[in-house]
Amino acid sequence: MLFNSIDFAIFLPIVFVLYWFVTSNNLKSQNILIVLASYLFYGWWDWRFLSLILFSTIVDYTIGKQLIKADRQSKRKIYLWTSILVNLGFLGFFKYYNFFQENFVEAFSFFGTKINDSSLDIILPVGISFYTFQTLSYTIDVYKRKLEPTKDFIAFSAFVSFFPQLVAGPIERATHLLPQFYKKRIFNYTKAVDGMRQILWGLFKKVVIADNCAQVANEIFNNSENYSGSTLVLGAIFFSFQIYGDFSGYSDIAIGTSRLFGFDLMKNFSFPYFSRNIGEFWRRWHISLNTWFRDYLYIPLGGSRGGLWMKIRNTFIIFIVSGFWHGANWTFIIWGALNALYFLPLMLTNKNRDYIDIVAKGKILPSLRELFMMLSTFGLTVFAWVFFRAENINHAYQFIIDIFSYSLLEVPYFPILGNQFFIFLLIFFIIEWIWREDNYPLEYLSKKINSNAIRYSLYFFLGITTYYYAVSVNSNQFIYFQF
Amino acid sequence: MKKFILRIVVYFSIAFFFISLFQIFISLKIENEIITGHDNFKTTSNVNSELVLLGSSRCFSHFDPAFFQTNFNLKSTNIGVDGHSQISMAYFRLVDYLKHNNNPKFAILNFDPFMTPGSFTKNGGNLVHKDAFARYAFLPLNEKWKTVEHFDYNILEKYLPLYSLFKYNQLEYSFFPNNSNYEKYGFNRNDLEWKNEKPDTLVNFKSKYSINRHKNEIKKALKFLYEFCDSNGIKLICIQSPVHESIYYENIFETPQQICSDLNIPYIDANYKSIRKDSNNFYNSNHMNINGIHLMNEKLKKEKVLIQLFTE
Incomplete structure (x- = not known):
């Protein structure tokens, strides 16, 4: 179901x-x-x-x-x-x-x-x-x-x-x-109401963001040989949004539903695309799996104790096993290994535990340095997602070769999507950014927005948009179901 | 707990109220508009024509009501349904037409080897353009149109406001009918030139001609339509309009005439050789453009059967 x-x-x-x-x-x-x-x-x-x-x-x-x-x-x-x-x-x-x-x-x-x-x-x-x-x-x-x-x-x-x-x-x-x-x-009223909000936000992320991005990402990845390098980059970016909306949306619905029944589940995503380095990204992405591997694999293997080679070995093991957990395909193993390569320099310079707090805490906008760091971290993850999404290693290899061609300088082609989707994408981004300090953006919304009219208008907007896309766009199964 | 449930119920009730209001607004708005080039029950209501034109896209795009008005002094309405060559669909559309009009004197069915019997009792089957008719799916506001029933919209599409409009992407066309690629009437698009690089071959088309394989079922369906027309005082006439020579096969294209002869239905073979051999008269193998229609009309004007029937 x-x-x-x-x-x-x-x-x-x-x-x-x-x-x-x-x-x-x-x-x-x-x-x-x-x-x-x-x-x-x-x-x-x-x-x-x-x-x-x-x-x-x-x-x-x-x-x-x-x-x-x-x-x-x-x-x-x-x-x-x-x-x-x-x-x-x-x-x-x-x-x-x-x-x-x-x-x-x-x-x-x-x-x-x-x-x-x-x-x-x-x-x-x-x-x-x-x-x-x-x-x-x-x-x-x-x-x-x-x-x-x-x-x-x-x-x-x-x-x-x-x-x-x-x-x-x-x-x-x-x-x-x-x-x-x-x-x-x-029964706890506050908890149940918050659960409903989290379900609403999760559905919006899955149905409006992920399913729409999936249309573009699927078209570009499935026909990558027909598109320019710049369009392939666009496809990889759309897949990044798709997988985030899809998986974190599922987690939000799961957590929200649990709260309706009086349960607390652990947080699974914490605004990972606002990370300033890969170490921070992995503390914010699929938290429940990463901490599982940390506690039941990485630490029993010796963790970051021991010599240099032990640290390197353990880092590669945990990332590669994590990649392999996602699917029986070499693409996932390469994806894991690539993330290990991203992570290793941070660990060796003891910077992997930097940036515990959310970026630009208490501020409206990030500094230019923070913005650059977020964009470069996002760029690295987008590149790695190519392996995650590709059908096989050859496809990923060819996709990357095609990106780094002269056609990278061409104006990208946006297949399928209507203009209105970009408005929803922008609204989604703004909401995630301004409420990034909470567990999820709509948490404690009654404290953030006093006006009932505005609050309920926001719920209605999210609800009707979700209804529209749920009915009109062919929904993809949640990506993580296959894992 | 009570407070929670009350708030959820109130929220969903208000939301339901607003989307219902929106659905009603759209339903009323599009009531008198043709969108996505397809039929509109309201615009063919209270027209009280003396002649209705029935059939598939070959009726929809070949028969211009103005021709019959000018030459035979018969007020005419084309209710051909694009994409539907079932005789049952022609019947459903006629039934819907009769609900809001006086009975016409005549009905012309474009009857050719593409026609299939369809089903008069079971809905579903050919669902081409289910999307275009989805704007009528929200039934509480509409009468039960037989044409719409054919498409077998599900319970959500019928009773959940906006559902069918969202699902079949009709919302945009409801507000901006001109955004559709379709012309309002089929015979408005017949100024097109032949667009196929290669003409279709008979081999490709033979499988589409079901008339010889299902002759008895087609005869039965046509008889049903004929008797329905007869019981309503409507004289049914069958006309076969031209196809391009490349897909013409005498053995098949003569069958409609045999069937009509068996049933005693007046029949005109308008599949004139002089028209079908010239590609300039078509925009694809089985649809004529304005040249072809003009030539067909010139010949139809002189058809004795037609003159006799219309001037009786």
């Missing part, structure tokens, strides 16, 4: 009413309703893969209980690795089997040995990378004794399958989300 679908517009109010009016007196009933709603939400896409979620839930629940009983470290390690192997086994099979198989065949044929190509026609279960990492965080935290294993199977099932963030995150930690299922949720 897509957030920007009629199905979800019907599903959400029904679950909301049942949750607060029928099950509100009983914690267990609330959790059961969440599990049922989540399974319905996921099964709407393909009910067969519900078995994977259920199996993963049972395995990690059982292993969690066994981990606390086991007294010997060796036994505990076996339990931990069982969980890791089961979860990553599913992920590996559904997501990476064909990739490895094809690359093995190619590698062997390079050395003159022919192996039968036995690639399988595998459907990638939506959101498998997300819920796999979420359940893994539970087992690892229980193993590390950071978290007591749960005895409540329903609460654990709800934690694994929680529908707002099941298919595209934020990837929650068990330490943060699971305890919220132990406490009875009490």
